[in-house]
Amino acid sequence: MKKQLPYLLLMPGSILLIVFLILPLIKVLFPTIYEGTFTVKNYREFFQDAYFMKILIRTLKIAVLCTVISMFLGVPTAYFISRCNKKKRGLLLALTIFPLLTNSVIRSFAWINILGRNGIVNTLLMNAGIIEKPLTLLYTEFSILVGSIYLFLPLMIITVAGTMENIENDLMEAAESLGASRLSAFIKIVLPMSIPGIIVGNILVFTGTLTAYTTPQLLGGNSNLVLATFIYQRAMSLGDWTGAGVVAAVMIAATMVVLRIFNALAAKIDERGEKYA
């Protein structure tokens, strides 16, 4: 009985996953490789179609850019927060998480107001005489990127700040006493020690951006489809469930490849060779 207990405890979660994730996934993906016989025809068609490829590349481009920019914005912010005293740190983290408490549709609408033809940015620039006619900011890859960064930056900040909080101040002081300025102590001590958090943050932001639906739908419009909006269009508007399944499979594969790359990177940076994800 004692030996079986752990398995018993695993049951509820496993059943939930099998019934609501694994089985539906098989049901969606199986038709993409089986039409009477096993075939890769659907996938060959996907990768040969320039339109599909453009969407795939756009999606990956936005996800990579969003991750990299979030990292560059998030790491210094996280460092600042982690060095504050406990009271201030709690307040700043609460402020960071605050946008996450709002519905993503509402947040995207905010960006429509900011980036639109008559939005705040265009009005300001035109009033200042910098531009003559409004820039096309909305319904572009740029607006998807801005919206995604806005959406996922808090995730990066809280993950990295969590790791940095655990770095003892003694280490910074030791580095300083050995001749390192604050900046070089940050680069040589804090940064390498934060790699686990940064990797996790990158994974969260990357997979989040890659699979996000609302933001690209509202800020990208129909001319800037990404994989998620493309799946929806295929399945719901065109009723092409097999095509949607192919895109879903490609999305899963892309996510897994990127995770592996991050892992390999982490192992290379950290000589101790620990795995983070």
Add this chain to the structure above:
Amino acid sequence: MEFLTLNKIDVTYDKKKTVLKGLNLEVKEGELVSLLGPSGCGKTTTLRVIAGFIEPSGGEFILDGRNYTKVPVHKRNFGIVFQSYALFPHLNVYDNVAFGLKLQKLKKAEIKRKVEDMLEICGLSEFADRFPGQMSGGQRQRVALARAMVIQPKLLLLDEPLSNLDAKLRINMRVEIKRLQKKFGITMIFVTHDQEECFSISDKVAVMNNGLIEQYDTPENIYLKPKTEFVARFIGFNNFIPLKKQSGGIFITERKELIQVEQETKLEEGLGTIRPDDILLADETVSENVMNATVGVRTFLGRSYQYEVDSTAGKLVVNAPIGKVYEPGDRVRVQLPKNKIIIVRKSM
């Protein structure tokens, strides 16, 4: 000319709590000076002022003729050994030790030579590839020392470096530290609350209390001739008898008993202090500095019995050999040998 001078250093936290008030300290080149005191006495704060982590609100810190009061930490070139060791967990032993040298932009071959020499001296050669997480406390301690020494610092600061080690290792390490100090002739400031550790290693000891140095002296003088009640208590005196000078070597207790004291003192009034070991339970033949007393509590200490006795001069703690056992309530005569009594200033 002193090598290191702290001149009237004031440190105040949050504009309210004063930690150091006008602290003065002078250290000669090549000396090992300990800051000794209970927690909260300001010893670590003093060390952090010297290191540059705390900027004093007043006073100045001069080293080797140069004013360091406002020099940033990373430009001071002082080695620091932290209580937690503060080794970089993501770097192996070699890279930990090489950290400071790499920042000095030395040539690779020179760094290699210096690091390897230092690892050799500290007995760490075989551990060069290990990470701190894979080492024992004593080994980490040696890495911390090697890392701080390899940059050839003007000053080495050690903040309770041995407090995380077990008793046996602690003794080995303090011998090691002393050896390295003699080998490199480096000036060291050593913070500790352990008096045995401090006496065994130091050239001079500053006993601190409440943000001030109560006594700054050689270990022998601190141990044998404490100047204040606080110092005396800290190093194990626990009998204190209020005394007033009457003439020459004669003092008088509050109950008008006369006590002879050999030690010469300028104090007109103070506390006569004596170690429990030095008080004798006397027989009828002795008459000098003898008082009648009643035995209170008896405690077995192994080599001796400790008695709390109620004497005419107040409560006294006496350690007596185990030959004769007294029971609570027994009447005894205690003798305070005149050459063992020290007159100290009453501490606030």
